[in-house]
Amino acid sequence: MRDLRIGLVGVGWVGATHRTTLAETEGAELVATADVIPGRGDYEDWRAMIANERLDAVVICTPPMHHREPVIAAAEAGLAIYLEKPVAGTLDDAHAMSAAIAGSGCICAVGYQYRALRLPTNLRPRALLGRGLSDTADRSWFGDATQGGSQILERASHLIDLQRALAGDVKQVSGHEQSGLVSLTLEFASGAVGSIVVGRVPNGPGWSLDVVSDDGNVAIDLDPDPPPIRTSLQRFLEAVRRRDGSLVCCSLAEGVATLEVALACERAVRVGESVALTAAN
Numbered sequence: 001m002r003d004l005r006i007g008l009v010g011v012g013w014v015g016a017t018h019r020t021t022l023a024e025t026e027g028a029e030l031v032a033t034a035d036v037i038p039g040r041g042d043y044e045d046w047r048a049m050i051a052n053e054r055l056d057a058v059v060i061c062t063p064p065m066h067h068r069e070p071v072i073a074a075a076e077a078g079l080a081i082y083l084e085k086p087v088a089g090t091l092d093d094a095h096a097m098s099a100a101i102a103g104s105g106c107i108c109a110v111g112y113q114y115r116a117l118r119l120p121t122n123l124r125p126r127a128l129l130g131r132g133l134s135d136t137a138d139r140s141w142f143g144d145a146t147q148g149g150s151q152i153l154e155r156a157s158h159l160i161d162l163q164r165a166l167a168g169d170v171k172q173v174s175g176h177e178q179s180g181l182v183s184l185t186l187e188f189a190s191g192a193v194g195s196i197v198v199g200r201v202p203n204g205p206g207w208s209l210d211v212v213s214d215d216g217n218v219a220i221d222l223d224p225d226p227p228p229i230r231t232s233l234q235r236f237l238e239a240v241r242r243r244d245g246s247l248v249c250c251s252l253a254e255g256v257a258t259l260e261v262a263l264a265c266e267r268a269v270r271v272g273e274s275v276a277l278t279a280a281n
C-alpha cells in the first residue's frame, strides 16, 4: 500500500513534534510544510501548498485563531484533517469548521491526545482532580485570550476534555484566577465534581489527574511511553488508512463540546459567577 501523503500547516513547537512522529511512522510521508514565517516551511501560504501538492491529509498546528481558514480549505479539498487543540478560539469558528467537515465527509481528529491513554471504563467518578503546573515555551499568542491563548483554552482544556471523557456531560462551571494560576470547578450531570488548577510554573509538579470513585481511586499516568501525543497522531493516520473516522482518539464533535465547556469556564472567571451549560456536551 502506498504511503499517506501529509502536509503540515504551522511549523512551530507542536508542529515540530508531529514532524518527528511522521518521520518515525511507517506508511506516512510528510511531503510539504507551510508557515507564514519565511524559511520555516516549504510554503509561506498554506493555500499554495494545498493547491500544488498531492495530499491525503493535513496536520494543522497554527495558533487557535488561525485554525478556521486552513481547516475549511482542507475540508473543501477533500483532505483528512488532524487539528491541534483547542478546536478554535471561538464557537463561531468551531461551528463553521464543523459544517465544512460535515459537508465534505472527511476524517477529522482533534489533538486532545490524552484520549489516547488507556482510560478506566468501569469507574463511576465522584471527584476528578487535575493539575497542569509546569513551564512552557514562550509564544506571542500564549496567555492572550483575544488570540485564543488563555490558560483555560491552552492548558485547562486538556484536563476538561479528559474529565469529560471519564465523567460525561458538564452542567455548570465556576472559576477563579489569581497570581497567574487558574482554578476551575466542573459540576457534571452525573453528580461528579471536577477540580482543575493550571498555570505556568517553572519547576512546577507537572500534569496529573486523579479519579476518586466508590470502586477505587486511580491516578492516571499522563506521561507514559509511548507519549500520547504520538499515539494520537498515529491513530489518526490509521483511521485515514482504513477510511474509518471512528478510530480517531478525539472526534471533532468531542473537541467542540470541550471548547464549549472551556469557553464557559473563561466566562465564569471573567464575570466571577457560575455559568450553566445549556445543552449536552
Ligand SMILES: NC(=O)c1ccc[n+]([C@@H]2O[C@H](COP(=O)([O-])OP(=O)(O)OC[C@H]3O[C@@H](n4cnc5c(N)ncnc54)[C@H](O)[C@@H]3O)[C@@H](O)[C@H]2O)c1
Pocket: 009, 010, 011, 012, 013, 014, 015, 034, 035, 036, 037, 040, 044, 046, 061, 062, 063, 064, 066, 084, 085, 086, 111, 112, 113, 139, 140, 154, 229
Ligand atoms: N496537543 C498539545 O499538547 C499541544 C501542545 C502545544 C500546542 N498545541 C496547540 O498547537 C497549536 C500551535 O501551538 P504551538 O505551540 O506549536 O504554537 P507556535 O506559535 O510555536 O507555532 C505556530 C506556528 O504557526 C505559524 N502560523 C501562524 N499563523 C499561520 C498561518 N496563518 N499560516 C501558516 N502558519 C501560521 C507560526 O508562524 C508558528 O510557526 C495551538 O492550537 C496549540 O494550542 C497543542
